[in-house]
Amino acid sequence: MSQQVRGVVSRKKSEPTEVVDIVIPDPGPRDVVVDITACGVCHTDLAYRDGGINDEYPFLLGHEAAGRVEAIGTEVTHVGVGDFVVLNWRAVCGQCRACRRGRPWYCFDTFNASVPMTLTDGTELTPALGIGAFADKTLVHELQCTRVDPDADPAVVGLLGCGVMAGLGAAMNTGQVVRGDSVAVIGCGGVGDAAVAGARLAGATRIIAIDRDPAKLDWATDLGATHTIDASQVQDVVTAVQELTDGNGADVVIDAVGRPETYETAFYARDLAGVVVLVGVPTPEMRLELPLLDFFSRGGALKSSWYGDCLPERDFPMLVDLYQQGRLPLEKFVTERIGLTDIEEAFEAMEAGTVLRSVVEL
Template sequence: MVHEVQAIVAPGRGEPVRLETIGVPDPGPGEALVAVRACGVCHTDLHYREGGINDEFPFLLGHEAAGVVEAVGPGVTEVAPGDFVILNWRAVCGRCRACARGRPWYCFDSRNATGRMTLADGTPLTPALGIGAFAAKTLVAAGQCTKVDSRAPAAVAGLLGCGVMAGLGAVLNTAGASRGDSVAVIGCGGVGNAAVAGAVLAGAAPVIAVDVDPRKLEWARRLGATDVIDARDADVVEAIKDLTGGFGADVVVEAVGRPETYRQAFYARDLAGTVVLVGVPTPEMRLELPLLDVFGRGGALKSSWYGDCLPSRDFPMLIDLYLRGRLDLDAFVSETIELSAVEEAFGRMTRGEVLRSVVLL
């Protein structure tokens, strides 16, 4: 059976997205059909629309989502119809070299559904990050569904599917920040402010937020930043050092993805400190640093993919913290919108007017 539903499709490079009727097949072996309840509007969706990921148009956009499993295919044991789930793009294979070494958060062969969702004329769609959740229903690999407590609103639960998890995980998982560490976050959009929240959760102090937008710095304060630096009129490196006894921060998270902000992060950390790159650069960007400085400053230079998360481990734990009032996921939801308003939401996101717009279905 093919389910006809409304969905947001990117038809071609740089073209405005369109609301289309698509066909979603019943799940095959190892797959799940999910009724989407909410999906965040993420920068990655815009990258897909602009052709910044690949050229496999048309794309079915949306990936930061939560919903309810409607049906499962043969052999599925992870989830069952009726389960409230967060969708993820790291459905670990259990067999690749990372999984075999006990590091499934680095899985190099993540699972996706093999069944194809299509336009009404039969044209196959490429689902964003193997999910495609700007749709009333979507087809995913069962391992892309992580069951969580259904008391959590879908609008906040879905945010763990990408941006918020990326920021939280950059601090908690990749950097391994702990009580008493000083943490600085450069770039305070959705991912950066999630890193601020992660630093607070870890017990770090001080927690320093850096941006050029006063609105984003105010969001960071609300999420627990002890200090903020407006990079428009401050030397970021010296300002971070001033707030950390002249030494620099133990952990600096670079959530912009640009060479100039990465250099700030590199020189703003303490000796033997850690830099975590979670901002996504574009292909043409190049970084130049004196090799002697890389050697002489020691420490670690890391990249964080999806916050180095393991969804089966991290999503239920973070939802539990939310339900106990220890993690303010509600603060990330700037607005809720209808499916037809995604294109306008891209504009507000690009202008830095929102942390997250969330589509409710």
């Protein structure tokens, strides 16, 4: 039977969110009802609220979540009732041209729940990234659920659902950092610091964190950066990176900001055959102008990283295991634990740059 639960809903552009009753319908054949235990507050949720994604209001916000499967549809085989799962927004189809070519992290036809969640008056909700987890319960497709060790802290491992996975994957999957590499990361918020942690886990020997905020540089150092550059205190960031890499530039430079000026810095701060990874998300009006000869004059690669080019079924259990072994300090990303009514304050803290992640616990 359908059920009513609390959920955080955004009704109009840039207006405060509300905690209201929402309706979770009976799951479709391959759908799953998940009882949410914890959900991180991500920049993407704020972008939904402020109209930066689309205008399909009302939105049910939240997507970096972990919880337990409560009910399953008639054809579900991927998970069972009681399983502890981390939710993901790229449930790959296995059939599109990207999947058939062995590149499922680019899947063009990812799965979501087959029936909508609604307000109590029947108005359909648009769940953030197809999840909508600022709620006591949510409805997703079975392949949006990845089973992980049930002893793991939900507030910590749920962050793999978006930003932390994006940063870890930007280094490990997209940038393909290997032992001995030098890595520079521009922007040391949640995604950038996850890239720092990923570079450390992959064996990089020189990890350079770049930001304008000394507090964020301290976070990056705590997560594995070997050197820091305060961009507000140096004349030229590119020269500063080269000075820390024997005059060559870094093997991998990760832009976790996503602005033309940070991308240009990343482009010139890499070694001659280095790799640039763009994981920060630009806005539609942004433009980049660089001499074409400078592209021709360098080898290496320029890459974009979507969700850290991850495969949840491959990556989530492995990363949770590494966290539980003490080899990946995911717990350091949880700055504060809050309630469902504290989302607006969490957005303010995020914009002020005083938290890596606020996590709603239910």
